Structures are given as structure tokens and as C-alpha cells.
Amino acid sequence: MKAFSESAIPAVSVLQHFPSGATATAVPERYDLLPVKGLRRAAIAMGRGAVVHGENNWREGIPIEVCINHAIKHVFDYQRGDTSEDHIANAICRLLMIAELEA
Numbered sequence: 036m037k038a039f040s041e042s043a044i045p046a047v048s049v050l051q052h053f054p055s056g057a058t059a060t061a062v063p064e065r066y067d068l069l070p071v072k073g074l075r076r077a078a079i080a081m082g083r084g085a086v087v088h089g090e091n092n093w094r095e096g097i098p099i100e101v102c103i104n105h106a107i108k109h110v111f112d113y114q115r116g117d118t119s120e121d122h123i124a125n126a127i128c129r130l131l132m133i134a135e136l137e138a
Contacts, residue, residue: 076124077131084128093132102129102136 049061084092093102106129113122 073124073127076121077127080121080124080128094136097132099133099136102133105129106133 050058106126109122109126
């Protein structure tokens with residue numbers, strides 16, 4: 036499995052010009068486009084996980100394959116209508132863990 040490489044994102048050295056005359060370096064990341072409600076749900080799920088497993092337990096060596104399996108299981112549980120927990124938030128958390136571990 037090939038990890039994502041930030042070098043795949045082209046470097047941007049373009050300046051943004053504002054009506055006030057100010058400038059800022061343009062960046063390719065658009066944090067303002069991230070879905071805030073979804074990220075909040077993921078943060079709540081991470082908080083619940085920290086209570087059960089300890090803070091940052093996932094950084095201690097959980098294999099990526101285990102994270103993938105858990106993410107898929109949460110999607111399947113969501114698809115079959117299980118509402119016992121926030122499966123979408125938990126799947127998002129597992130996918131974020133994978134992205135972090137691959138970085």
C-alpha cells in the first residue's frame with residue numbers, strides 16, 4: 036500500500052492580492068472548506084475513545100490494517116442501520132489515524 040506523499044501537492048508561491056493592498060502567500064490547503072460538523076463528531080468520538088483506551092493509544096502501534104478493518108466495519112454497521120454509536124464519526128477517526136500514521 037503506497038502512502039500519500041505531501042510532495043504530490045505542488046508548491047504554491049503565488050501571492051494573493053487584497054483590495055486593501057495587502058498580500059499573502061496562497062496555499063493549496065483549504066482548511067476553511069473542511070466540514071466543521073463532521074470534524075466535531077470525529078472529535079467527540081476521539082474523546083470517547085480516549086476515555087476507554089487512553090489518549091493517543093492509537094499512536095502506540097495499532098497496525099494500519101486494523102484501522103482499515105475498523106473503518107470498514109463502522110461503515111457497514113452504519114449501512115445496516117445500527118445506531119448504537121456514531122459509526123460515521125468512528126470511521127472518520129480511523130481514516131484520520133491512517134492518514135496520520137502514513138505521513
